[in-house]
Amino acid sequence: MILTVTLNTALDVTYRVPSLRAGASHRVSEVLERPGGKGVNVARVLAALGHEVTVTGFSGGLTGRVLRDRLTDVPRLTDALVPISGTTRRTVTLADERTGATTHLNEPGPDITHAEWSAFQEVYDDLLASASAVALCGSLPPGVPVGAYAGLVRTARAARVPVLLDTSGTALRRGVAGRPDIIKPNAGELAELTGFHEPLRATQDARRRGARAVVASLGAEGLLAVTPEGHWRATPPARLAGNPTGAGDSAVAGLLSALVEHRPWPDRLTRATALSAATVLSPTAGDFDRGTYEEFLTTVTVTGVATAA
């Protein structure tokens, strides 16, 4: 199975409102709730692709219970979340029906105790024994040590499980030092990590900081991958208009899906780009359209990049 780790899980709530105006009262026309946090989103896409997947991280309180209830509806997904005394956060997205704009409100995560962090590490060690790959995803909730990802990366490498890290800021900077097999920053995260704004230069710098391979997601321009096996750009067939929410998580799922099937890098990048594009075009945020995905598998272009490195 593929293991995804989401230390800061969330119950993602979407409110559809006719027209959002600051300072006004609004009747919410529709309320949608679904399990969230990046690793949970990655797992849902992997399960939809037919993979057995296990979700771990933390969950607690009433929102945690709603989240776990909803996970039982996902076929091929095993819930191995570690219970905590705190309450899983909510994120609220306000979807303006008039303009299509989305406004996001992210609650702070629950405080994780020392004992809960230790309990998680034991669960993680056990799960690695049967994992073909692991993704470490998203922000760290309060109480989890800032260097947490470096430790989790090292444990995975010691267990010979390929490990992908998808986070940002200090968590990424410290996590890269653990030498993950893959990181998947977006342009902003990559610039923050390296100080370089030119993607190719920044990507190469990120490798020097410890990442074995770097797959930078550059929005509408697709992916740039710098790996020991070669350097590539993967480009969707056209500029896509849609909702980019979850496109990065779908790219992670695509990379892992092809990795565990021992496909070479160009195939991994094709799958990641096609899934990401099919997510942007889906009417429901974070879902992907299967027909679009399969069509894009044949139309994404992957080209080698010459570098001085």
Add this chain to the structure above:
Amino acid sequence: MILTVTLNTALDVTYRVPSLRAGASHRVSEVLERPGGKGVNVARVLAALGHEVTVTGFSGGLTGRVLRDRLTDVPRLTDALVPISGTTRRTVTLADERTGATTHLNEPGPDITHAEWSAFQEVYDDLLASASAVALCGSLPPGVPVGAYAGLVRTARAARVPVLLDTSGTALRRGVAGRPDIIKPNAGELAELTGFHEPLRATQDARRRGARAVVASLGAEGLLAVTPEGHWRATPPARLAGNPTGAGDSAVAGLLSALVEHRPWPDRLTRATALSAATVLSPTAGDFDRGTYEEFLTTVTVTGVATAA
């Protein structure tokens, strides 16, 4: 005890955000949750004034459980909410820390089944036997008949319990036909009910529609009361800058508090105006500042109004 009815209870959630911008992502700096719905707010103020109070209406789902858990913390308040299969709605208030503006998002209420509505009416009948007054507050959730308040008003009158109705729109229009002892519309609700924008004329018209007494809340100008015992204006000592959330509910609590103590109308209006003003000035939305309240009890002015009626 005083009975308050809240058919559309809510869990009121407040998110403090540094600066709200439509289309942006925000970290929520603080999350506050408290039981809500107008009748629940009225009950909390009455309990703070030292009255025994019973809360009824509907509650269900996980939010309903959080709401009921929180009610156990309020001294002198008895929870007689009727359980439903649906889920109690949430309201979300976004409090902008920069501008002080509040943006409100109101989820739709749960569907009430015919059996749940019948169960409520039995509970209500039983509770009236020991009630000294009853307040019927707020909107009707889906499934409750639009004429519900007229029926509840008639049941209270048959039980010789003074009944105050505080609602709006069609629920108010239909409820007034039941001949409530008091209604407490604001200027907008009164204009919608009667078609008249001049408060004194609208207030007199509302009495002709069935209300025995009408107490119109006119924001910073205080209250205008048209009753069989006389007509009065009650005015706070100064224009107040603050958060008006809950000021109307505090006015209802003030009216009922003085009513059950058999105080004459001018005393009831003084108490309602002072509580309402002390709520506007409280730093926490919906709470009232006790010192300000007691000071205002001596400085609110109540004057008779001459009418042609």
